[in-house]
Amino acid sequence: MKINIAQLRQAIGARQSFTFHSPVEKVAGDEKNFWLHGDIEVSGEVVNNGRLLAVTGTIGGVASLVCTRCLEGFIRPVTIPFGQTYREDDGQADPDAIDFHGDEIDLAEPVREALIMAEPLKALCREDCRGLCPRCGVNRNETPCACGSDDIDPRLAALAKLLPPQ
Ligand SMILES: [Zn+2]
Numbered sequence: 001m002k003i004n005i006a007q008l009r010q011a012i013g014a015r016q017s018f019t020f021h022s023p024v025e026k027v028a029g030d031e032k033n034f035w036l037h038g039d040i041e042v043s044g045e046v047v048n049n050g051r052l053l054a055v056t057g058t059i060g061g062v063a064s065l066v067c068t069r070c071l072e073g074f075i076r077p078v079t080i081p082f083g084q085t086y087r088e089d090d091g092q093a094d095p096d097a098i099d100f101h102g103d104e105i106d107l108a109e110p111v112r113e114a115l116i117m118a119e120p121l122k123a124l125c126r127e128d129c130r131g132l133c134p135r136c137g138v139n140r141n142e143t144p145c146a147c148g149s150d151d152i153d154p155r156l157a158a159l160a161k162l163l164p165p166q
C-alpha cells in the first residue's frame, strides 16, 4: 500500500487521493480479524502540510457478525476509519508520526493497526429480529412458538437450550 508522493510534495496544501484493494488476511495477518473476510478497500486522501503529511481514510470490508438477539451469524458491509501522520525523517523523534524517506509512504502499518483495534459491532441481523424464545429457545424468526414473550437475556435462552427439560 505504497503511495508515490513526489508530486504531492511540490506544494504545501496539495491533496492526493488513493484507493487500494487487498485480501484482508494479507493486510491484517492476524486471526483477531476473523470477523472481516474477503477483500478490503482502503481509500482516502493525503494532504501535504509541509513537513507533515496527513493521511485520512476508511477501510471498507464485509464483516461476519453474530446477532446479539438471535445469535445467528450474518454478514454486513462495515467501514473503519483510520488516520496517520507521516513526517519527513529529520532525525527528530515524533511518537505520533511515521518517518518517511524519499518519495513514498506506506499505509500498511496504520491500516493493519486500525483493523486490529476495530471491534466487531454489536449488531442485529435485522431491525425487527424476534430473537430466541426465552422459554423454549427456538429462533422466533424461523419458528413461531406458543410460549408468550417474557423478556429474558437471549444468551440465557441459548444456555437453557443446552439443559435437559425440567
Ligand atoms: Zn437476529
Ligand SMILES: [Zn+2]
Pocket (backbone or CB within 6 Å): 133, 134, 135, 136, 137, 138, 145, 146, 147, 148
Ligand atoms: Zn418458545
